[in-house]
Amino acid sequence: MSEMPVNEAPVLSVDNIAKAYGGVQALGGVSFEVRAGELLALIGPNGAGKSTCFNVLNGQIRPDAGTVRLAGRDITGMPPRAIARLGVGRTFQIAAVFGSLxxxxxxxxxxxxxxxxxxxxxxxxxxxxxxxxxxxxxxxxxxxxxxxxxxxxxxxxxxxxxxxxxxxxxPRLLLMDEPTAGMGAHERLALIGLVRRLAAAHALAVLFTEHSMDVVFGHASRVVVLARGRVIADGSVEAVRADPRVRAVYLGHAGAEART
Known part of the structure; x- marks a missing residue:
């Protein structure tokens, strides 16, 4: 199935987001964009700031500084329900469904x-x-x-x-927190392949966090790497995989997982 070209105008624009907890800088000026039809992987070691970033985008946490825009509209600090009504969906590392239904x-x-x-x-x-x-x-x-x-x-x-x-x-933007966590290799590649096809078919912008490098390198349109709350790389799969800073802070100790 051919994929639609990535739209020029960003669906999500994150500009210089910062968040600190006491003396700990969880996010220190994070900026990136996601466009329609694009799967952007947000990766980094534990403690890099990925969860904090997701919670800022979803409205669960108000940033200390910076701006989040959805299709040009400032949604910084809006409550999660208001953000959802504007077209932001989210899935979680631990799936949330109603088992009794x-x-x-x-x-x-x-x-x-x-x-x-x-x-x-x-x-x-x-x-x-x-x-x-x-x-x-x-x-x-x-x-x-x-x-x-x-x-x-x-x-x-x-x-x-x-x-x-x-x-x-x-949604016009889908936030996916560890969408393939706990899944075997075949299952996780099948799921992220499905997400990629849906993004292309519906002009859906997707931002996802992921620890499995086979998922990231096999399906992401672009990759943003966080380390200690800052963006250290933002580019194509090939560019990020070859970046010595990324290899030093993340890929070196993610290699074993990537081979599972």
Whole structure:
């Protein structure tokens, strides 16, 4: 499947974001952009500032300085729900789905929430957005599991369901925190390949953190590397892989994981 060209205008613009906790500088002036159709990998060693950066972008943490813009609009410090309504979806390292609901009901509930419908969270209206929900499940490869309880899914299918839930809000930007954590090599490459195809098909900008270098180097459009809260590299997979600073602070001790 051919991928659409990356759009010129950035969907996400991060400009000089800073955040400190006491005397610890978690982020020290981080800047980068993500465009439609692009998968940008945000990597770095533990403690580099990746989680803090994600939480700033999602509105869970207010930065001490800097600006976050979504399609040119300043969203710095907005609460997570307001940011989500503007078109930002997120998946988490530990997948968050409702185990007591069926796979289909999980996505129906997400669709209703995105539209501001008011009904009991565990009692979605019968047939609410059923066709849309089934279409999302089809896109993520689990339509055949629609009537199964989410609690009984294999882990890889839970991650696909979480992706369908995130897509229910019709995001223009998708934040994915360790999307393939806990998955085997085949599963993780299949999942990130699916995300790449969806990004191309829907002009979706994707920012993801990841420790598995086979995922990053096999599927990222571009890579940003953080170390001690600062960007030390931002470029193509080839350029970042060859950067001596990256090899020194990160790739050297990530090599063993990259071969798993």
């Amino acid at each position: 069926t796979v289909l009901a999980n996505v129906e509930t997400a669709l209703a929430a995105a539209r501001g419908k008011s009904f009991g969270l565990w009692r979605p209206q019968a047939g609410m957005a059923r066709e849309e929900a089934l279409a999302l499940l089809d896109q993520t490869g689990i339509a055949a599991l629609a009537d199964r309880p989410a609690a009984g899914l294999a882990y890889g299918d839970v991650k696909r369901l979480e992706l369908a839930i995130a897509l229910a809000g019709s």
